[in-house]
Amino acid sequence: xxxxxxxxxxxxxxxxxxxxxxxxxxxxxxxxxxxxxxxxxxxxxxxxxxxxxxxxxxxxxxxxxxxxxxxxxxxxxxxxxxxxxxxxxxxxxxxxxxxxxxxxxxxxxxxxxxxxxxxxxxxxxxxxxxxxxxxxxxxxxxxxxxxxxxxxxxxxxxxxxxxxxxxxxxxxxxxxxxxxxxxxxxxxxxxxxxxxxxxxxxxxxxxxxxxxxxxxx
Amino acid sequence: xxxxxxxxxxxxxxxxxxxxxxxxxxxxxxxxxxxxxxxxxxxxxxxxxxxxxxxxxxxxxxxxxxxxxxxxxxxxxxxxxxxxxxxxxxxxxxxxxxxxxxxxxxxxxxxxxxxxxxxxxxxxxxxxxxxxxxxxxxxxxxxxxxxxxxxxxxxxxxxxxxxxxxxxxxxxxxxxxxxxxxxxxxxxxxxxxxxxxxxxxxxxxxxxxxxxxxxxx
DNA sequence: ATGCTTTCGTTAGAAGTTGTAACTCCTGGC
DNA sequence: GCCAGGAGTTACAACTTCTAACGAAAGCAT
Numbered sequence: 001x002x003x004x005x006x007x008x009x010x011x012x013x014x015x016x017x018x019x020x021x022x023x024x025x026x027x028x029x030x031x032x033x034x035x036x037x038x039x040x041x042x043x044x045x046x047x048x049x050x051x052x053x054x055x056x057x058x059x060x061x062x063x064x065x066x067x068x069x070x071x072x073x074x075x076x077x078x079x080x081x082x083x084x085x086x087x088x089x090x091x092x093x094x095x096x097x098x099x100x101x102x103x104x105x106x107x108x109x110x111x112x113x114x115x116x117x118x119x120x121x122x123x124x125x126x127x128x129x130x131x132x133x134x135x136x137x138x139x140x141x142x143x144x145x146x147x148x149x150x151x152x153x154x155x156x157x158x159x160x161x162x163x164x165x166x167x168x169x170x171x172x173x174x175x176x177x178x179x180x181x182x183x184x185x186x187x188x189x190x191x192x193x194x195x196x197x198x199x200x201x202x203x204x205x206x207x208x209x210x211x212x213x214x215x216x217x
Numbered sequence: 218x219x220x221x222x223x224x225x226x227x228x229x230x231x232x233x234x235x236x237x238x239x240x241x242x243x244x245x246x247x248x249x250x251x252x253x254x255x256x257x258x259x260x261x262x263x264x265x266x267x268x269x270x271x272x273x274x275x276x277x278x279x280x281x282x283x284x285x286x287x288x289x290x291x292x293x294x295x296x297x298x299x300x301x302x303x304x305x306x307x308x309x310x311x312x313x314x315x316x317x318x319x320x321x322x323x324x325x326x327x328x329x330x331x332x333x334x335x336x337x338x339x340x341x342x343x344x345x346x347x348x349x350x351x352x353x354x355x356x357x358x359x360x361x362x363x364x365x366x367x368x369x370x371x372x373x374x375x376x377x378x379x380x381x382x383x384x385x386x387x388x389x390x391x392x393x394x395x396x397x398x399x400x401x402x403x404x405x406x407x408x409x410x411x412x413x414x415x416x417x418x419x420x421x422x423x424x425x426x427x428x429x430x431x432x433x434x
Numbered sequence: 435a436t437g438c439t440t441t442c443g444t445t446a447g448a449a450g451t452t453g454t455a456a457c458t459c460c461t462g463g464c
Numbered sequence: 465g466c467c468a469g470g471a472g473t474t475a476c477a478a479c480t481t482c483t484a485a486c487g488a489a490a491g492c493a494t
Binding site: 225226227255256257258267268271276277 | 450451452453454455461462463
């Protein structure tokens, strides 16, 4: 938002319209999912005629790409805002869950079925690494001497994804398990696979989290 | 396939055409994903004109629903074929992974982003319970006295999803973790989220599996 | 203040999609 | 052999994304 007050009035107007388009797109996605996103419908809601939107986005794909980027950014910001307070992994886990439950479609935009032709631009890789860096920092503070294992050793040999974060092997392993296990529970819950099963998904989430932070799950 | 030799020739023909349609649909899905599935394109490939397919499927949604059902059936059969040999959970895990890697789009059809209006018919709930039953049986044989935990107790109080399977609380917990953790790793791998990270997804899968079956992961 | 130029929004239209309606024609069952 | 019903056809409606060509409006410079 800092660069919305850009140079020329035209650019300001342009940025504003782009933002308005994205806002309508989010409403549409929150209602019916990303697959139901229609440029025409957005145009209609904005009281403007179809092709007008192509001045602002090259096409549906570019709009969705932008939305994915914004979703990543939103998650990274949410995690980081809590991480800078020195929060432990459990707190980050609940930030993640709250963020996901706030808008499941947004979660699936990031972690759901990949869209056919789409390939993530480098910027998104960067945001993804920001999140991972916060996770690694939180885990390093929480359990700096997490036990290593054969797979942790493998991770230590392939730690490009950790950037230059000085997390020890055991912590790399912890952060990765944190990600995959919580995603496992969250994505199944959000997709409704626990629907008729009876138990409380929140308790399952907490149990998996407890297992990660040492308390038995 | 057992009931394909049905009563009348008309029904036999009908079943054959339906199967052919589904086969083309699978090819299309394997290529570009479910969102790119087009009845028109299938008709063209079959040398028949668009609306002809509506004799066989009420619409795109019904076709996709059928495909989801077939995918579930295929997974349940694969798991069951191994489960009846008395295989341990690790063997089932590799069946799951092989099945998923054989056709990622098929995996996402089941466990990916839910399709907008679709709601699973009861039959699918049943197939899902078949899979769970095989998991519970394998875990009961492998680790009948898996330790209970607060969450395991909660599961024991809400065990509708286990049908009348006599698995003890600790086993319910194990089977559920088996599902969510392996799905967490698999779905992220298939969606390409490990792409630039350097480590070997197969080793991560095995590490998570090792954690589940007792060996440290 | 008066151009000039760029951008915006429009309409028209192509090429798709799903899905319905009406018609023909073949075929299976009697 | 008849004939009812199913199969496939074309025509069409209502969508979608997206391109092309045009007019109008607004910013920028002189």
